[in-house]
Amino acid sequence: MNRRKPLGIAVIGAGRMGTDHVRRIHEVTSGARVAAVVDVDTERAKALAARVDGCTAYTDPAAAMTAADVDAVLIASPGPAHEADLLIAFEHDLPVLCEKPLTSDAASALRVLEAEQRLGHRRVQVGFMRRFDPEYAKLKALLTTGQLGRPLMLHNRHRNVASPPFFTSSMLISDSVAHEVDATRWLLGHEIAAVTVLRPAASAGAPKGLCDPQFVVLETDGGALSDVEIFVNCGFGYQVQAEVVCERGTARVGDGNALVTNMAGRWGGTIAQDWSERFETAYDREIQTWIDATRRGEVTGPSSWDGYVAAAVCEAGVRALEEGGRVEVALMEKPALYR
Amino acid sequence: MNRRKPLGIAVIGAGRMGTDHVRRIHEVTSGARVAAVVDVDTERAKALAARVDGCTAYTDPAAAMTAADVDAVLIASPGPAHEADLLIAFEHDLPVLCEKPLTSDAASALRVLEAEQRLGHRRVQVGFMRRFDPEYAKLKALLTTGQLGRPLMLHNRHRNVASPPFFTSSMLISDSVAHEVDATRWLLGHEIAAVTVLRPAASAGAPKGLCDPQFVVLETDGGALSDVEIFVNCGFGYQVQAEVVCERGTARVGDGNALVTNMAGRWGGTIAQDWSERFETAYDREIQTWIDATRRGEVTGPSSWDGYVAAAVCEAGVRALEEGGRVEVALMEKPALYR
């Protein structure tokens, strides 16, 4: 593909995730455009494609993947459709971001592995998005430094307000704990060797018949334990927390938004050393907001008036610094344009 | 301008801020491209422009602003150059994002206000980026609900590790406290009526002769007080904190990354209700990372192998749930492709 052009992406699946990814690629991220939207429901595909200039709707994934302006595929169809979608993408040797799960079971996942090996190079990124969460990324980075020593235990909490109506007891494992399975492997760098699932009394807040919460213990081939509280009808909020216990300290994410460690007699975290770290997101949002408003033909955000007032107040402040005492600020009357 | 095309931006100033904004527009944000880079130092302009395909280097702002592919201007030149840059942008009726300060003093800012009024419509957004910081935005949103009552006081902390060599005592006001001046006006919705600056003993960690720290008290026309600790050689980190004290409660940002309130006998904050809120950034970063890697011709992130293992472990987990006891996980040997 031509690296000077934006990447043309075919999004397969126009449901909640697919729609959100189309918005993301169109409005948030850089370097790509949504070239195609695919859904078995043709109206749904058209409606979503219509949000993006030059984006084509398809019902057939294969047709989308052969379109001239499609360079890569994002699979957000239901899990059972993933295997077929992946195999078509392999036929056209296209890079794929496949939402989790890769496929619905281990047997079909094996077939995908085999097909990708026949291609002879990796084509697939699976959508385990926790690896990209800033907190999890900081936790991984800390573990990688080795300063806490070897990881021995990982305590996970995974809580949802309420489960959707179709949720079954086994989906707490296959749909929810699947994230902790990946997080455990990624954070610890171990494979999982055995699984035990304990069933406390079901919550009165869970639908009748659902085993909720569950407590899952994963044993790794590196001798570590990873325990997971999965509680999908906790009622109070969505919470994902992880605490790694290492030989010389612990590190925890998910309580607020910071990484908190216990090490050598102290608990706490790091302080930013620079404004570019503290306000990185603010700058990104400032520029994105300005671009979006400008493209709509609008001017929003702090105005020239705000700039003028800041200058006038700071001038009074500098006089107050130099002369001592209280200095009043004299502003011109606010012009109509800025009201 | 054609809303279907990306916005063509001329970035004026190829210093630290200009360079960072070029990176941001090119690699992070959506909907715009850097069409021109302007700097009095022609080599610096060329070096920065070369990072973006199809971007032209200029030394003359006016030349850049008349280029066909320039739709908007981002001014990141030194403050004393802002007035001239703004007036040229007004001549061409271009939308402008002007880094703070708008201009170097109140008199020149007034001239800009007058010129913009002659245009008859607003063209300028000033770069007070704190308004776009997620924490400040949450604080503003909370104040807007009115549930805390009227704001009475605002306590601000603004700390830098060390000041640059050229920093003067008055720059603590005009360069640093300028942010709190805008934040106070924006958060409280008041104008500032008077300023007092108190000078505690200078820190031994500050350069000789610099009044650092300072303590600034802003009085607003709404009867509120906003106090600012400005300490630009605190040594330990970069910290920006704000606590609003209202008639029925307080709200604070900047300790970690969350908004903490005191209200009705309880302190604390809100819990996300949905994964899309908790992991929004993770999804954005996941997609951006995939786009970037794909454009480089690489495959990174969780692999098909990771997808397969998750499926296999979850299958064992479901058996453990259904049958009770400990279930071992049987994995195929890891293929060479994924090692």
Add this chain to the structure above:
Amino acid sequence: MNRRKPLGIAVIGAGRMGTDHVRRIHEVTSGARVAAVVDVDTERAKALAARVDGCTAYTDPAAAMTAADVDAVLIASPGPAHEADLLIAFEHDLPVLCEKPLTSDAASALRVLEAEQRLGHRRVQVGFMRRFDPEYAKLKALLTTGQLGRPLMLHNRHRNVASPPFFTSSMLISDSVAHEVDATRWLLGHEIAAVTVLRPAASAGAPKGLCDPQFVVLETDGGALSDVEIFVNCGFGYQVQAEVVCERGTARVGDGNALVTNMAGRWGGTIAQDWSERFETAYDREIQTWIDATRRGEVTGPSSWDGYVAAAVCEAGVRALEEGGRVEVALMEKPALYR
């Protein structure tokens, strides 16, 4: 006095503070007994004295202070009575704990100072109890180590739910900020050289006419600034917070119950190193609870049954450790005595 006997204390004033101190000396602290209670209201004195065996009620402080079993005086009478009470105690050369304020104004305080100097030795401890708060004590201890460098600023918050009906605007200073005046002097080791009081708009939650909140700036002879937010009708709770800003770091108390520092790129606090530190209060309360119950002829707290069950569960646990797998706990039926 005979150090082998408990200290005999005369408590002057049977109001809220006096009553609470009688309870404290009688039921909480060690090494003293309430020998006398004094109040101008004879019924009130008698009612309070009746709570303690062998305690005598008086209306005349001088009579109490000459009683054979009185070794020391605790003054908890209204402020305007303090001077007279103190001078009588000096006549009898008795040690005094005098609730704050020492006296109602500086002139009468001077007379007390002079009288104590005539005695030739110190006799008075003034009731600035914050110096004995574990958090303030930790803050003071940290400052004393010098590891944060010289203190430059102290930010104080002092908030009450609601002020009593008799409270006046000047009492926010003389009654409430008096605590921060002492805390500032004690923490920083400086004298206070000047005071400024700023008046933000009064809260709608404050009684009509009361200047509440106020913002007080204390300047010390050591060049430090101490600012105090005093807000006695904040509505949401009672909060006392202090943050010291030093040359190389900051330290804060009052958010929760821990001392939080910013130093060298990290925020956080210390972790106990020993159970005796973590559970010191638990042991104190355990023993006091047992003494109190035993004196009442009762047995409360964990029973022999609890001790037996712990032993039985731990035996099962040791088997589970040694043999692997899940071990059931076999308990005898709970005897009636322990139900």
Add this chain to the structure above:
Amino acid sequence: MNRRKPLGIAVIGAGRMGTDHVRRIHEVTSGARVAAVVDVDTERAKALAARVDGCTAYTDPAAAMTAADVDAVLIASPGPAHEADLLIAFEHDLPVLCEKPLTSDAASALRVLEAEQRLGHRRVQVGFMRRFDPEYAKLKALLTTGQLGRPLMLHNRHRNVASPPFFTSSMLISDSVAHEVDATRWLLGHEIAAVTVLRPAASAGAPKGLCDPQFVVLETDGGALSDVEIFVNCGFGYQVQAEVVCERGTARVGDGNALVTNMAGRWGGTIAQDWSERFETAYDREIQTWIDATRRGEVTGPSSWDGYVAAAVCEAGVRALEEGGRVEVALMEKPALYR
């Protein structure tokens, strides 16, 4: 016993715990005196008894328990001696506080239960001191309100810096997890029905051969799970944490010193409503410090000078409030007596 006299206590065992309890009863708590100290090592008994006026040393527990001034017994001897000590106390029908464990195993504990039943009334309180920790007590109180719903899971962390040389793998259960066994039963109000112990890889920081850490899962007869991380060589500090997960929320203690809950979309805790709650400990310590100093013939704490200065500064403050502006504080020179 005569309720008007202090309770006379015989402390059995003059080791670390016994010594600490003697100090506690003598110097901290109210209403009791140490009448006897018993230890098989007569010199050790004498040395400890010598710290308290009128306290007698014994080597024979029975002799101490028949002394006229002994009303109650505190057993702090080694665990294997507890059974015999308890049976003697029962003979004399004395109230007992018995340090944990009650006895060394379930069989001997059963014999104690039977003996106490023969007495016909409860005589023993077992030293599970966590029930008296203010945080655990708040957690229990919150659970008792029922506002979080039924408890489903309890997550416990129990970490020590380093284990003593004699510690064995089974002592992690019988000596350390014994506390969580009692805490689980007390907090949840359930009995424990089964135990599983998992053994992650041993930490390199643990003595060779010691299974440390361990992960213990307790199943209760109420259907709840209580998991315990026990890690006695964690290196960084002593930490005891507990998080209860209920049907409608969670509550956690041990991170700092406060109870933090998740409920109905919010995390956080309560704010004190009154100074007597916030500063209860400060008042207790203030009075105890004053009593102790006075008995030593010393005067410490805030002096009359501090009282005078507070009055003078507050007078300046009131003038600053009434007149506006900055008011200087005029103090007399500090007299020699207060330097």
